[in-house]
Amino acid sequence: MVFQVFLIVVGSLFLVFVSKRSLKNIQAHGFYRFFAFEFTFICLVINLPVWFKDPFACHQLISWLLLVSSLYLALAGIYLLKKSGHPGRSREDSTNYDFENTSRLVKTGPYRFIRHPMYASLLFLVWGAALKSISPWSTILAVAAALFLYLTARVEEKENIRFFGNEYQQYIKETKMLIPFVW
Numbered sequence: 485m486v487f488q489v490f491l492i493v494v495g496s497l498f499l500v501f502v503s504k505r506s507l508k509n510i511q512a513h514g515f516y517r518f519f520a521f522e523f524t525f526i527c528l529v530i531n532l533p534v535w536f537k538d539p540f541a542c543h544q545l546i547s548w549l550l551l552v553s554s555l556y557l558a559l560a561g562i563y564l565l566k567k568s569g570h571p572g573r574s575r576e577d578s579t580n581y582d583f584e585n586t587s588r589l590v591k592t593g594p595y596r597f598i599r600h601p602m603y604a605s606l607l608f609l610v611w612g613a614a615l616k617s618i619s620p621w622s623t624i625l626a627v628a629a630a631l632f633l634y635l636t637a638r639v640e641e642k643e644n645i646r647f648f649g650n651e652y653q654q655y656i657k658e659t660k661m662l663i664p665f666v667w
Contacts, residue, residue: 491529496522513640514580516632520603523629524610530625531616543615550612557594557605564593589648589655597664599655600637604662607633637661 499521500507506514538544562583565571569586594601607630614626644652660667 488529488532491532492526495525495529499525511639513636513643516636516639517603520606520610520629520632520636523625523632524606524613527610527622527625527629528613531613531622534617543618547612547615550608550615554605554608554612557601557608560593561595561601561605564590564595568592589644589651591655594664595659597659598662599641599659600662603633603637607662633662 499518503514503518503521506512507518509515565583565586568588568590569583570588571583571585594604598604610626610629614622616622641652641656648655
C-alpha cells in the first residue's frame with residue numbers, strides 16, 4: 485500500500501511536469517487529457533497487485549485483450565502521425581507535443597475507422613486495468629478517465645476543424661470517435 489501511494493505521488497508529479505503547458509490553458513485538449521492520464525495511471529497502480537492473479541479468469545482475459553489493443557493503437561497512432569501527418573511548424577501549438585502538430589490529416593491505419601486512436605488506446609488501457617480487479621474505485625476511475633477522454637476528443641476536434649476545415653468535418657462523418665464501428 486505504501487509503495488502504491490509512493491508510485492501515485494511520483495507518477496502524478498511526473499504527469500504534472502510533462503503537462504504543465506497544457507494545464508495553463510483550459511481551452512486546450514491537453515488540459516483534459518492530463519486528467520484522463522491521471523485517472524488511468526491511478527487505476528493502473530491500485531490494481532497492480534492483482535495483474536497476474538488468476539490469469540485465466542474471464543475478466544483477466546478480457547483485460548489482456550484490451551491492454552494489447554491499447555498498445556497497438558498507441559504505437560500505430562504515434563507512428564502514423566509522425567510518418568503521414570507531417571508534423572511541422574505550420575501548426576505550431578505550444579501546448580501540443582511535437583508529433584501532434586500535424587499539417588496533414590491522417591486517414592490510414594486505425595485512423596480509417598476512428599478519429600482518435602491514441603485516446604482509444606487510453607480508453608482500452610484504463611478499462612483493461614479496471615478489469616484486473618473490478619471494484620467501486622477502479623470503476624469510478626475508469627468512468628472518470630473515459631469522461632475526460634471524451635472531453636479531450638471533443639476539444640481536439642474543434643481545434644482540428646479550425647485547422648483542417650471542411651476536410652475534417654467530412655472526416656467526422658466518415659469515422660467513429662473512439663471505438664471502431666460503435667462510437
